[in-house]
Amino acid sequence: MTNDHSPSEIRHLFDRIAPVYDQLNQWLSLGQHRIWKKMAVKWCDLEPGEIGLDLCCGSGDLAELLAREVGKTGQVYGVDFSPRLLAIAKARATYHYPPLTLHWIEADALDLPFQDNFFHGATMGYGLRNVTDIPGCLRELYRVLKPGAKAAILDFHRPQHAPLRQFQQWYLDTIVVPRAKSLGLEQEYAYITPSLERFPNGKQQVELAHHAGFSQATHYPIAGGMMGVLVVRKP
Numbered sequence: 197m198t199n200d201h202s203p204s205e206i207r208h209l210f211d212r213i214a215p216v217y218d219q220l221n222q223w224l225s226l227g228q229h230r231i232w233k234k235m236a237v238k239w240c241d242l243e244p245g246e247i248g249l250d251l252c253c254g255s256g257d258l259a260e261l262l263a264r265e266v267g268k269t270g271q272v273y274g275v276d277f278s279p280r281l282l283a284i285a286k287a288r289a290t291y292h293y294p295p296l297t298l299h300w301i302e303a304d305a306l307d308l309p310f311q312d313n314f315f316h317g318a319t320m321g322y323g324l325r326n327v328t329d330i331p332g333c334l335r336e337l338y339r340v341l342k343p344g345a346k347a348a349i350l351d352f353h354r355p356q357h358a359p360l361r362q363f364q365q366w367y368l369d370t371i372v373v374p375r376a377k378s379l380g381l382e383q384e385y386a387y388i389t390p391s392l393e394r395f396p397n398g399k400q401q402v403e404l405a406h407h408a409g410f411s412q413a414t415h416y417p418i419a420g421g422m423m424g425v426l427v428v429r430k431p
Contacts (some may be wrong), residue, residue, distance in 0.1 A: 277304050331404055352422065
C-alpha cells in the first residue's frame with residue numbers, strides 16, 4: 197500500500213507537470229473528469245457556512261466546486277505539496293466573481309497542519325494513488341474530519357474486466373503517453389501504469405477505510421471500473 201517513489205520525487209514530478217496538469221487530466225478521463233468531480237462534491241454533503249477540505253487539490257477545480265457549496269459564509273482549504281500547482285490554483289481562483297472563500301495551503305497529505313475534528317467534509321481527486329502511505333493518508337483524513345463528516349475520494353483504477361483493462365492500457369499507451377511525450381513529459385506520465393497496478397481495488401479501499409476508523413465506507417465504480425469514488429463517513 198505504499199508508493200515506490202519518495203515524497204520529494206513525487207513533489208518534483210507534479211511541479212514539472214503543473215503547466216499541463218488540467219490538459220492531461222482531460223485526456224486521461226476521456227473528457228469526463230469534471231462530471232466525476234461534481235459527483236464527488238455532492239457525496240460530501242457540505243452545507244452553506246461549513247468548512248471544507250480539498251486534499252491534493254492540484255490546480256484547484258475541486259476546491260472551487262466545494263467553495264460554491266459552502267458559499268460566502270463558509271470556507272474551503274485547498275491543500276497540495278506542489279507549490280507550482282498551488283500557484284496555478286490561486287491564480288485561477290482570482291477570476292471568480294463573486295470571490296470564493298478559498299485558502300491555499302502547501303502541506304503533506306500525511307501530516308496536515310490542522311487540528312483534530314476541523315472539517316465538515318472533504319474531497320480528494322487523483323491524490324490517494326500517489327501518496328507514499330495510503331493507510332496513513334486515510335488516518336490523517338479521519339483525524340481532521342468532524343464526527344459525522346463525509347469525504348469523497350476520486351481516482352483512476354484498473355478495471356476488473358479484461359476487455360476494459362486492455363482498452364485502458366491501449367488508451368494510455370497510444371493516446372496519453374504520446375501526448376505527454378509531445379510536451380516533453382513522457383517520463384512523468386509513464387508512471388501511470390505502475391501506479392494503477394499497485395493501487396488498491398475498491399474492496400481493498402473499503403477495508404483500509406474501516407481500519408482507519410471510518411464507520412461507513414462505500415466504493416462506487418465509474419466508467420466500467422476505470423474510475424472510482426470511495427465515500428467514507430466518520431462516526
